[in-house]
Amino acid sequence: MPELKHAVNATGLADILERVLDKGIVIAGDIKIQIADIDLLTIKIRLMVASVDKAIEMGINWWQEDPYLSTGAKTSEQTRLLGEINQRIEKLESINR
Known part of the structure; x- marks a missing residue:
């Protein structure tokens, strides 16, 4: 029975991955290091996960x-x-x- 459970989990993960690639997902965040209200370092992080077809459809x-x-x-x-x-x-x- 454990093998069946593993196969179901893999299928669920594959379905989730297919949906993410089909619709796309964007993760955005900023990292800022300051001392006494003086910006020392700012890093802007933008991550988009999508299929190539979806990215092209969005103009990327x-x-x-x-x-x-x-x-x-x-x-x-x-x-x-x-x-x-x-x-x-x-x-x-x-x-x-």
Whole structure:
């Protein structure tokens, strides 16, 4: 019987995870360190858990433009940098002529 109970718990957890990913959940909080009403450190923490489809539906797609997370963004960044390098080379060549 313990195995059946474990399977039911796993199914319940899977259902909860599916709902969270489908609807999304946001956790927000701030950590502030002060001495004598002087802010020494403020950390703002924002955590959102959702499926990729739900995030895109809400207009959140920052990972698509992050060169460390997206090959498309990496290619775009490399193309931009290559363009800048070519402009610098053209400037140098025009100076040396």
